[in-house]
Amino acid sequence: MSSKTRNSLLVDVQGLHKAFGTHTVLNGIDLQIHEGEVLCVIGPSGSGKSTLLRSIAFLDPYNSGDVFFEGRLVGYRTTGGVRRLSTERELNNDRAGFGMVFQHFYLWPHMNALANVTEALRVVKKMPRAEADAVGTEMLAKVGLSAHAAKYPEQLSGGQKQRVAIARALAVRPRVMLFDEPTSALDPELVGEVLAVMKQLAAEGMTMMVVTHEMGFAAHVADKVVFMDAGKIIESGKPSELFGSPKSERLQQFLNTWRERSI
Amino acid sequence: MSTAEVMANYGPLLLAALATTVRICFIATAIAMLLGFAMALALQSRSRLLAWLARIYVEIMRGTPILVVLFLLYYGGPTIGLTLDAEPVGILGLSLYGAGYFAEIFRAGLQSIPVGQVEAARMLGISPRHIVARIQAPQMLRLVVPPSINQVIVLIKESAALSIITVPEITKVGAQISNETFAVVAPYLIVALLYWLVVEAVATAGFLVERLVRY
Numbered sequence: 339m340s341s342k343t344r345n346s347l348l349v350d351v352q353g354l355h356k357a358f359g360t361h362t363v364l365n366g367i368d369l370q371i372h373e374g375e376v377l378c379v380i381g382p383s384g385s386g387k388s389t390l391l392r393s394i395a396f397l398d399p400y401n402s403g404d405v406f407f408e409g410r411l412v413g414y415r416t417t418g419g420v421r422r423l424s425t426e427r428e429l430n431n432d433r434a435g436f437g438m439v440f441q442h443f444y445l446w447p448h449m450n451a452l453a454n455v456t457e458a459l460r461v462v463k464k465m466p467r468a469e470a471d472a473v474g475t476e477m478l479a480k481v482g483l484s485a486h487a488a489k490y491p492e493q494l495s496g497g498q499k500q501r502v503a504i505a506r507a508l509a510v511r512p513r514v515m516l517f518d519e520p521t522s523a524l525d526p527e528l529v530g531e532v533l534a535v536m537k538q539l540a541a542e543g544m545t546m547m548v549v550t551h552e553m554g555f556a557a558h559v560a561d562k563v564v565f566m567d568a569g570k571i572i573e574s575g576k577p578s579e580l581f582g583s584p585k586s587e588r589l590q591q592f593l594n595t596w597r598e599r600s601i
Numbered sequence: 602m603s604t605a606e607v608m609a610n611y612g613p614l615l616l617a618a619l620a621t622t623v624r625i626c627f628i629a630t631a632i633a634m635l636l637g638f639a640m641a642l643a644l645q646s647r648s649r650l651l652a653w654l655a656r657i658y659v660e661i662m663r664g665t666p667i668l669v670v671l672f673l674l675y676y677g678g679p680t681i682g683l684t685l686d687a688e689p690v691g692i693l694g695l696s697l698y699g700a701g702y703f704a705e706i707f708r709a710g711l712q713s714i715p716v717g718q719v720e721a722a723r724m725l726g727i728s729p730r731h732i733v734a735r736i737q738a739p740q741m742l743r744l745v746v747p748p749s750i751n752q753v754i755v756l757i758k759e760s761a762a763l764s765i766i767t768v769p770e771i772t773k774v775g776a777q778i779s780n781e782t783f784a785v786v787a788p789y790l791i792v793a794l795l796y797w798l799v800v801e802a803v804a805t806a807g808f809l810v811e812r813l814v815r816y
Contacts, residue, residue, distance in 0.1 A: 448740050
């Protein structure tokens, strides 16, 4: 899979800084995601992994640094050397390449599974209902939920909800899928079905950035793993390198704790 | 004079008064809800100025008795070129007053929707207008039915204040009958009964709406 990293650069993060008041959350992050790559971000709670993901998607604006998607700045427009916030409409354009999956799914409870998946197709892409429903049905089939299209979120299990959320994000054909701890809110026995869908996506060549506590997934599916602590990237590389021979003491400690816990 | 006698002698007048109260409250509720919803959106607007103006409006309306609002509009209105008959002034006053309360009810409804649902929509490129119309409003509607019905009932009862600016609604007509007949208990018992009828009708309608908006 390492040959994938020769592919074109999709996401380029440079010198990202973010603070909430005096508390620094991101302290100079540089990160690249290439087309077809699966990048897993691991690290202790509060290390800034989710904030990094949300900053890339511009859900959390950052204080300084740049995020480029295919060479274009995300969240800002630069005119005559002066940077200003993108308008809501421009932001939608900036983000169009991103699909996002949240820890708590955030399906819309008043719509059934199919309607959740087709909503953006209907109101953003202005697709006729029949066409949108066809795409939606295809997406639900992809995540193994064809039989549940008419069900409302409250009638679905956590794993099923998250799979609908994945289908919803995929429906608008994003170039990069951003996963924010997609299995952290799930019962242990439901984690597998979501990871299986993500593995399948990875195998199909989808570019993915996954913030996760699932070390097994990171070890087996990721092309590159990034270990974060206290707002910095401490180590990054192939999963075999990070999990097999961690260089930094902090990562060794993190992995030891994780191994002890998982016994 | 007995209650039955008052009813017999003043039946048509009382019915007309009932109709006036219902008409006024219906129009005022509709305007108050629309204006209140606009205010709720303004309160959560990204524009600080807009949010601030809406907040001032809500605080003024919640902090002023309806009677004072009506007096200011009816007697103070002409000085700023607002010359209206008593009934339109009454409707306007009730609407402006009610909007302050509906704004807070709707704001609470909007805020109880997890922000993640809105973020998910934004990540899909769904416009702010569509987020309100298709994601927030439908869910908010379900949440705000019980407090809104409560607020409509309060408005119906507050509409009694319109009697002071001579609108011939239920309370005004009750007072008029009391003056003409020198009876107090009978006319006001009828007044109470009429309000109770309107309020119960609204409460019943409210339960039906509650069932309708369930999903």
